[in-house]
Amino acid sequence: MTHHDSKQVLESVAAVRARWSGQARVGIVLGTGLGGLAREIEAEATIAYPEIPHFPQSTVVSHKGQLVCGRLGGQPVVAMEGRFHLYEGYSAAQVTYPIRVLKELGCSILIVSNAAGGMNPLHRKGDLIVIEDHINLMGVNPLIGPNDEKLGPRFPDLIEPYDKVLQERALEVALEQGIVAHRGVYVAVTGPNLETRAEYRFLRTIGADVVGMSTVPEVLVAVHAGLRVLGFSIVTDLCLPDALEPVNIDEILAVAGQAEAKLRRVVLGVLGRLDA
Numbered sequence: 001m002t003h004h005d006s007k008q009v010l011e012s013v014a015a016v017r018a019r020w021s022g023q024a025r026v027g028i029v030l031g032t033g034l035g036g037l038a039r040e041i042e043a044e045a046t047i048a049y050p051e052i053p054h055f056p057q058s059t060v061v062s063h064k065g066q067l068v069c070g071r072l073g074g075q076p077v078v079a080m081e082g083r084f085h086l087y088e089g090y091s092a093a094q095v096t097y098p099i100r101v102l103k104e105l106g107c108s109i110l111i112v113s114n115a116a117g118g119m120n121p122l123h124r125k126g127d128l129i130v131i132e133d134h135i136n137l138m139g140v141n142p143l144i145g146p147n148d149e150k151l152g153p154r155f156p157d158l159i160e161p162y163d164k165v166l167q168e169r170a171l172e173v174a175l176e177q178g179i180v181a182h183r184g185v186y187v188a189v190t191g192p193n194l195e196t197r198a199e200y201r202f203l204r205t206i207g208a209d210v211v212g213m214s215t216v217p218e219v220l221v222a223v224h225a226g227l228r229v230l231g232f233s234i235v236t237d238l239c240l241p242d243a244l245e246p247v248n249i250d251e252i253l254a255v256a257g258q259a260e261a262k263l264r265r266v267v268l269g270v271l272g273r274l275d276a
């Protein structure tokens with residue numbers, strides 16, 4: 001798959017429609033260690049990825065790989081429990097294919113989340129970052145290839161990839177709930193290795209607050225498709241080049257798991273006031 005084929009998207013949608021007839025409004029992508037939100041959904045259908053034609057098949061054991069359709073915070077939602085990463089060997093087109101399906105299911109808003117390394121020395125492990133902008137250092141772009149004007153424009157503008165009103169709502173909810181949240185810039189790399197000290201120093205210098213291995217491909221396709229995007233990172237480890245400690249993936253997962261409740265509360269608050 002080099003680019004998205006609208007006929008395939010319609011076939012994927014038909015498979016979901018066979019199980020769920022709701023009109024989705026919000027698509028949610030749950031990042032590593034952040035699957036807890038899926039259990040808050042009043043699920044009307046849970047569809048394993050292998051049951052959806054043209055969906056990439058998950059290879060990573062820690063990722064569940066199912067679409068949870070139902071209601072959350074009073075809104076009709078479709079959540080991806082498990083996402084696809086470039087480092088697993090999927091192409092950028094495969095990683096972002098589900099976003100086209102979410103759009104075709106009726107979503108006008110996409111909420112994306114991830115676990116990320118924190119490079120801003122004022123941030124702490126477990127803090128929530130409301131993504132205000134991003135830098136794509138993945139060296140790939142899911143929009144490369146023939147452009148289907150039915151899906152979106154050839155040259156999408158990225159002046160505001162992350163919706164300002166949704167960012168404000170998220171920060172308001174966090175403040176009200178006493179949750180530490182910061183606006184921040186996310187830089188995406190492919191992984192799977194963590195960064196060198198020199199790379200962290202570089203990534204901080206070019207203006208990023210957090211670094212991770214996901215999200216940007218999905219956001220590019222969402223913007224292309226005209227979705228309003230809200231993005232969150234959880235700072236799972238501190239990546240300060242002059243005080244760098246060895247990574248511990250179990251600890252990253254543990255921090256994400258602990259911070260997941262904050263993400264859940266903020267997302268629920270934002271969904272509850274979408275029409276406010």
Ligand code: HPA
Pocket residue numbers: 115116117118191194195211212213236237239252
């Ligand atoms: N780099 C890239 N991805 C990450 C990191 C990191 O330091 N921490 C958690 N995800």
